Amino acid sequence: MADTELYQQLDDALAAVDSDTTAAEAHGVLCGMLSGPEEPDRARWIAQVLEYAHARGDAARACLELLTELFTDTTEEMADEELRFRPLLPSEEAPIGERSAALGRWCEGYLLGLPMGGLAGSERRPREIDEVLRDFGEIARIEDDPDPDEDNEAAYAELVEYVRMGALLVQEHATASQRQPAGNPPRGNGSDGG
Template sequence: MSDTIGQLAYKPCQPDLEDPCLSTQPPGYEELTACLNANHSDLTAAERHAVVCGILSCQSSLNGDEWSRRILSGELEAEPGENPIGSHLHEQDVEMVKRLITETTTQLDDPELGFFPLLPDDDDSIEERSAALSEWCHGYLYGLSLGGLKEFKHLSEQAQEFARDIVEISGLEVASEESEANEEAFFEVVEYLRMGVLMMRDEILPSDNAPAKGEPPHRTIH
C-alpha cells in the first residue's frame, strides 16, 4: 500500500411525528443496517454506501428512486422489465435510501471536502469497524464497475495506485486487538480512502456527464 495514508431495532415507518424514519436526515450506519436486514440484503451497509460512491465517481448524479430500489432489493445489475425493480419494497424504506443517495451526492460535491465513508460508530469495536472498512472497499470497486469504469490503465498513476490500494485494503486481515496503534492505523486508512475517492471522482467524472438512468452497464474491472 502507498506510504501516504491520507469514518447505524428497525421497523417500517409509521405516521408518527417522532418516528426517525420520517426524518429528512440521511440514515446512519445502524439504521441502514437494520433496514437492509429487514429487506434481506446480501450486502452490508458499508458495501451499499460504497457502491453508491463508486457509481457517483463515474456519473454525476443518480436517479434516486431507481437506485434506492436497486440498493434495497439487491437488483443492482437487473435490466428493466415488465415489473418495476423493487416494486415489493416499503416506500418508507425506499425514501430512507434516497436520502442516503442525496446526502452522498452532496458530500462528494462539497468543495469543503465533507465526504466520509459510512462506517460503524467510533464506539464499536476495532474488529467491527475494520471489517466494515474492508467491505466498503469491496463495494466501492463494485460501484466503479457499475458506474462504467472498464479498466484502470487509462487513469493517472496516482489513481491507479489508489485503485490497487483499495483492492489490497479489501483483502486485509481484520484487526481484532483494541490498541492505540490499531486505532491510529484505522483512522489513517479512512482518511486515505476519503481523499482518494474524491481524487478518483475528480479524475474520472467528465464535466458534461449525464445523470444515471437506472440501467447500469454490464462491465467488469480489469
C-alpha cells in the first residue's frame, strides 16, 4: 500500500475510534520509539496511540490492523540500509497547510516516542543529535496555514527531508551507542606498558 494511501486510511480509522492522535503523530511516536536503543514494544505503542480512543467493534478491528501493518512496515523501513524510510504524511495533493500541520504533529509524536524507546538524556548524546531534536521541537510548532506558493512548497520539501534524515541519524546514534560498552573506549593493544 502506498504511504499516502496508508496515511489517509489510518487517519480515517483513528478518527472512527475517536482517537485524538493523527496518523502523522502515531507514526512519529513509533519512529521515536524505533530510534531508541530498546526493542520496540508494539502493544505499548498501540496503547499510547489509542489511549483516549473509544475502540470497539469493526472500527477498532480495522484500526488495529492498520496500526499493526504500519508497525511492521516502519520497523523494516527504519532498519533498511537503502534508507527507504519516510515520515508518514498526507499526499502532495493535500493543501500545504494540512501537510505542514501533519509534519508538526509527526515531530511532536517523535519527541514523545524517544523516551518510550529508551533514548538517554541529553548529557549522554552528541551535540548534533541534540540539535536535531531541538529542530524537531521547533518544527512541531510550525505554522499550519502558510500561503500555497512555490517558496513554501520548497521549504516544506526541505523540512520533510531534514526530518527523514534527522530521524535516521538519531537512530544510528542510538544503535551505535547500544553496541558500545559503557566506560572507557578500548585502548590500543591492551598492555599497560609496564
